[in-house]
Amino acid sequence: MRRFLLRRLLLTIPVLVGVATLVFSLIHLVPGDPAQAMLGESASGAEISDLRARLGLNEPLLTQYGRYLRGLAHGDLGRSFRYNTPVEREIAQRLSNTAILAAAAMAVALVVALPLGILGALFRGRAIDQAAMTVSLAGISMPNFWLGPLLAIVFAVKLGWLPVSGTGSWLNLVLPAATLGAALAAILARMTRASLIDELRELYVLAAKARGLSEFRAVMAHALRNSLIPVVTIVGLQFGSVLTGTIITETIFAWPGVGRLLIQAISFRDYPLVQGCILFIAVTYVVMNLLVDLLYGWLDPRIRYE
Amino acid sequence: MIKRLGIVIVGVTVAAAIVGPWIVPYDPAAQQLSLRLAGPSWQHPFGLDELGRDVLARLLVGARISLLVGISVVSISAVVGSVVGVIAGYAGGWVDALLGRLMDILLAFPGILLAIALVAVLGPSLSHVVLALVTIGWVSYARLVRGQALKVRELDYVQAARALGAPVVRILKLHVIPATLSATIVQATLGMAGAIIAEASLSFLGLGVQPPTPSWGTMLDAGRSHLIDAPHLTLFPGLAIALLVLGFNFAGDALRDTFDPRHTL
Numbered sequence: 001m002r003r004f005l006l007r008r009l010l011l012t013i014p015v016l017v018g019v020a021t022l023v024f025s026l027i028h029l030v031p032g033d034p035a036q037a038m039l040g041e042s043a044s045g046a047e048i049s050d051l052r053a054r055l056g057l058n059e060p061l062l063t064q065y066g067r068y069l070r071g072l073a074h075g076d077l078g079r080s081f082r083y084n085t086p087v088e089r090e091i092a093q094r095l096s097n098t099a100i101l102a103a104a105a106m107a108v109a110l111v112v113a114l115p116l117g118i119l120g121a122l123f124r125g126r127a128i129d130q131a132a133m134t135v136s137l138a139g140i141s142m143p144n145f146w147l148g149p150l151l152a153i154v155f156a157v158k159l160g161w162l163p164v165s166g167t168g169s170w171l172n173l174v175l176p177a178a179t180l181g182a183a184l185a186a187i188l189a190r191m192t193r194a195s196l197i198d199e200l201r202e203l204y205v206l207a208a209k210a211r212g213l214s215e216f217r218a219v220m221a222h223a224l225r226n227s228l229i230p231v232v233t234i235v236g237l238q239f240g241s242v243l244t245g246t247i248i249t250e251t252i253f254a255w256p257g258v259g260r261l262l263i264q265a266i267s268f269r270d271y272p273l274v275q276g277c278i279l280f281i282a283v284t285y286v287v288m289n290l291l292v293d294l295l296y297g298w299l300d301p302r303i304r305y306e
Numbered sequence: 307m308i309k310r311l312g313i314v315i316v317g318v319t320v321a322a323a324i325v326g327p328w329i330v331p332y333d334p335a336a337q338q339l340s341l342r343l344a345g346p347s348w349q350h351p352f353g354l355d356e357l358g359r360d361v362l363a364r365l366l367v368g369a370r371i372s373l374l375v376g377i378s379v380v381s382i383s384a385v386v387g388s389v390v391g392v393i394a395g396y397a398g399g400w401v402d403a404l405l406g407r408l409m410d411i412l413l414a415f416p417g418i419l420l421a422i423a424l425v426a427v428l429g430p431s432l433s434h435v436v437l438a439l440v441t442i443g444w445v446s447y448a449r450l451v452r453g454q455a456l457k458v459r460e461l462d463y464v465q466a467a468r469a470l471g472a473p474v475v476r477i478l479k480l481h482v483i484p485a486t487l488s489a490t491i492v493q494a495t496l497g498m499a500g501a502i503i504a505e506a507s508l509s510f511l512g513l514g515v516q517p518p519t520p521s522w523g524t525m526l527d528a529g530r531s532h533l534i535d536a537p538h539l540t541l542f543p544g545l546a547i548a549l550l551v552l553g554f555n556f557a558g559d560a561l562r563d564t565f566d567p568r569h570t571l
Contacts, residue, residue: 018411022420029427141552143503145510145523146544149530153537164533240416247422248507252530263511266426278423286414 004297012290019286023279024068027271028061038081038269054079055272077279078272082265087276091258097167098257101180101249102242104173106235108181109188116185117192117231118224122215124197132189139186144245148179148252165254176253180245184238191234195227202226229296236292240285312556319550323373326366334363334520343536353538356528361538364520365546371521372502372550375432379439379501380494386440387447388490392478394448395455402452409445417442418504425513435514439504443497450493454486488565496558499551506547522547 027034035051036043056064071078077087113136120132142150152175156164163172199205200223208218247259254260258277265273327334332350338358346353352361394405412420424438458464464481472480508514509523517524522543529539 014407015410015414018407019414022411022415023423026423026427029424031428137552141548141555143506143544143547143551145507145526146540146547149526149533149540150544153533153540157534157537244416244418247419248511251511262422266422266513271427274423274426278419281419282415285416285419289414 005294008290008293012286015286016283019282020069020072020279023275023282024065026275026278030271034271038271077276080270080273082268082270082273087273090261090273091276091280094257094261097255098246098259100173101176101246101255101257104177105180105242106184108177109184112181112185113188114192116189117196118219120189120193121196121200122219133193136186136189139182142182144179144183145248145252147182148175148249151175151179167256176249176255179252180242180249184242187238188231188234191231192227195230196223199223199227233292233296236288236295239288243281243285310560312553312560315549315553316557319369319553320373322366323369326369327363330360330363330366332360332363334359334367335518343532345536345538352542353536355539356532361542364525365522365542368520368522368525368543369546371432371515371519372505375436375505376498376501378436379443380497382440383443383497384447384490384494387444388451388483388486390444391448391451392455392482395452396459396478396482409448412442412445415442418507421504421508422511422513425508430513430516432515435505435508439501443501447490447493450489451486454489455482458482458485492558492562492565495554495561499554499558502547502554503551
């Protein structure tokens with residue numbers, strides 16, 4: 001296990017350096033002068049050269065790159081142009097909101113998907129299975145930037161049960177979490193069903209049923225646990241979609257998280273903040289994938305010996 | 307059967323995008339301010355938007371944008387990805403290792419995030435959307451084709467061609483690329499769905515097609531301000547996106563079944 005762990009950790013390092021390099025190069029892709037773009041057409045020459053100096057754009061590229069990497073090693077993501085505060089502080093202030101939203105969305109997805117998947121597997125081929133899979137297909141096909149406003153129309157505008165946007169109480173979390181979790185729920189339901197159907201064909205399940213266990217008990221006591229291994233992987237792999245989904249969901253529901261911060265930073269051309277948010281989301285994604293791999297190795301010992 | 311429905315949905319959308327703007331008697335840019343936000347009626351089946359423009363006429367022009375972005379992204383990504391994949395898979399060694407690491411880094415980014423990052427710095431426009439989506443899109447084709455190329459280069463007839471002294475380009479053209487074609491076509495069909503969603507997402511965030519050009523994503527974004535008084539502005543563009551995406555997903559599945567009958571067993 002230790003060798004597997006070390007190998008997987010070492011493989012992550014070049015990926016992280018690559019991600020950091022890509023994010024570093026973003027500001028150099030801005031057409032024309034990034035300082036001019038940030039300050040707008042009306043900025044004076046002195047203002048532009050001052051900002052260029054503050055961003056370190058006058059130094060040679062390699063020096064800038066070295067300074068950028070050194071800063072990252074110390075947790076320094078630069079300074080926001082709009083707020084004039086450290087980028088990491090702006091992200092930290094909104095981090096908990098994004099984490100709460102992502103966790104709630106994943107919880108919604110699991111709560112919806114597991115029963116749907118189990119029902120689908122238990123009643124495979126019958127009407128209840130087809131209904132469960134049709135619901136999940138609808139979930140996959142509906143983009144969250146459509147589902148969000150639709151849910152808002154029904155539950156906030158027509159029924160008045162839930163607030164349409166903002167924060168304050170857990171009720172504010174319901175619509176964003178449902179919007180963000182729907183696609184994941186749909187994928188997980190299909191995965192749980194397929195994986196459980198495979199598992200139900202295994203000999204140990206047949207043996208359990210031969211001993212007189214009902215199909216339901218055979219599923220709950222034996223097959224479900226083993227069928228969850230691919231489901232755990234999918235949860236991990238889909239974390240990226242949930243994370244990027246927060247960008248749109250937070251924008252729809254004015255949820256003050258890192259995703260909304262990114263979109264606001266883009267509209268203000270606050271490039272250091274854009275870079276910081278992108279880097280933060282990408283690194284979180286890489287680290288989550290690493291954790292999923294490690295968890296997978298722990299759940300299924302065959303993986304770590306390959 | 308239901309998968310064939312996908313081909314029908316795609317066919318109808320393509321036909322509507324081509325001939326629709328000539329059939330619908332309204333200019334998508336013409337404003338009737340007195341009728342702004344009017345709901346569906348016989349004259350305007352999908353209603354009018356916040357500037358009194360016909361939603362159906364705008365949806366039909368928007369379909370052109372979605373399909374144009376989808377086709378551009380998919381075709382450029384497929385060509386670039388196939389070339390890189392064939393080179394990596396056929397050459398092996400350090401070339402494969404180097405291209406593999408590059409792909410790993412790009413895959414380490416959640417796809418749409420890199421697209422957002424690129425459009426954010428390049429500026430919002432249709433061509434930048436295509437460029438951003440190609441930047442993330444080619445990797446999946448490269449991976450797919452690389453895997454196929456690795457398999458094909460070990461086959462007896464390819465080994466024989468090499469032993470007979472056939473030039474590498476000829477082997478790639480005659481043997482390796484045709485063997486990877488069916489998987490690429492399936493991937494491209496499914497990729498259309500992904501590209502359409504991605505374009506709509508970027509436009510929804512204000513990073514894609516800019517007003518007044520109608521795009522399904524920008525139409526949805528505009529509809530957000532009128533959830534209470536004009537929900538039809540949200541309903542119809544979203545329905546169009548969901549149906550077309552579903553259509554391409556079904557069509558991709560149907561093509562996969564056709565090319566690889568084992569998949570359905």
